[in-house]
Amino acid sequence: MKLTLRDIHLPLRHPFTIALGTTTLQHNLLVELEHEGATGYGEGASSHAWHLYTAESMRASLEAARPVIEAGGFSTPEELWxxxxxxxxxNPFALCALDQAAHDLWGKQKGAPVWKLWGLSLENLPLSDYTIGIDTIEKMVMKMKEFDGWPIYKIKLGTEDDLAIVRELRKHTGAIFRIDANTAWSADQTLAFAPEMKALGVEFFEQPLPRDDWEGMRKVKGSCVLPVFADESCQTEEDVAKCAGIFDGINIKLTKAGGLVPARRMIAEARKLGLKVMVGCMTESSVGISAIAQLLPLLDHVDMDGAVLISKDIADGVRLDHGRAVFPETNGNGVTLLDA
Known part of the structure; x- marks a missing residue:
């Protein structure tokens, strides 16, 4: 088996701001696994909020693991993982990129999409939201109108004008809103905002409190009129059980979890514990988004708009049509590089 690593630079349509920082150019790592004439692709998405996991650190980790990776083939992605x-x-970000490539390669070798190899169906899939990053109110309205007609918008908050932002955006659409404060609120703020935001058509809050504020989240869970999903508080398999009884659901990021293999285990554990399940994305190309799409039949909600947020993609794959996932007639994760 041959491992190839390539840096990719993804320009964003607009500067993307959340409570944790701003991005204008996304630097990710493309992982290619070639074996017996087939090639699988995976993507490691760097994060300004996760300084340990840059494209450079992912490359270094994968190079160190190259002898183990290239030691032989595999019968299932779980075996390689x-x-x-x-x-x-x-380095879960590097592990995720390799795992995505392994699944794509596995499906191409087996001659079927990954979701089908898992025994899943593409009926009744959840719709993806489109994310509106923090900006002036006028620019946030403009960003939403640029993608008018989506059924769901995720609104990034964590400003002094959070309620004013939601009030103004509501004037311009009847779509469902989801609110992601990226740890910027307190328990009291969350409880104070919830009634009016529910009236404004907000479906749920995502990670309003700092990731380790479990006491604050218990307070929120006891009184909040809106469901609350964990994101930063649920990064690994071990975190799922901690969220039971404190959050209503979890948002799994493949990069933080270490790929599709642990993500499927997290989904199964969440179901056992009565938690709703969402999978979210980073800012990434259609390589990473297509891997997320394989999980759609298992999810209640999804945020897989990363490739919509960039102005130039590097691949064809699963794409979004106003939130609806459109799957290509391609095996594996459905990925075809545009320059291949």
Missing amino acids: NRVYPVLGE
Whole structure:
């Protein structure tokens, strides 16, 4: 098996701001796994909020693991994941990129999409939201109108004008709103905002409080009129059980979890514990988004608009048509590089 690593730079349509920082150019890592004439693709999405996991650190981790990765093929992606975890487990972003490539390669070798190999169906899939990053109110309205007609918008908040932003955006659409404060609120703020935001058509809050403020979240869970989903508080498999009884649901990020293999285990555990399940994306190309799409039949909600937020993609794959996932007639994760 041959491992190839390539840096990719993804320009954004607009500067993308959340409570944790601003991005204008996304620097990710493309992972290619070639074996017996087939090639699978995965993507490691760097994050300004996760300084340990840059494209450079992912490359270094994967290069260190190259002898283990290239030691032989695999019969299932789980087999490769288990083989490399001892040397890649401390860099889940790199592990995720490799795992995505393994699933894409596996499906192409088997001659079927990954979702079909898992025994899933594409009926009644959840719709994706489109994310509006923090900006002036006027620019946030403009960003929403640029993608008019989407059924759901995720609104990034964490400003002094959070209620004013939602009030103004509501004037311009009848779509569902989801609010992501990215840890910027307190428990009291969350409880104070919730009644009016519910009246303004907000479906749920995502990670309003700091990730370790479990006491604050218990207070919110006891009184909040809106459901609350964990994001920063639920990063790994071990975090799922901690969220039960404190959050209404979890938002799984493949990069933080370490790929599709652990994400499926997290989904199963969440179901056992009565938690709703969402999968979210980073700012990434259609390579990473297509991997997320394989999980759609297992989800209640999804945020997979990363490739819509960039102005130039590097691949064809699963795409969004006003929130609806459109799957290509391609095996694996459905990825075809545009320059291949």
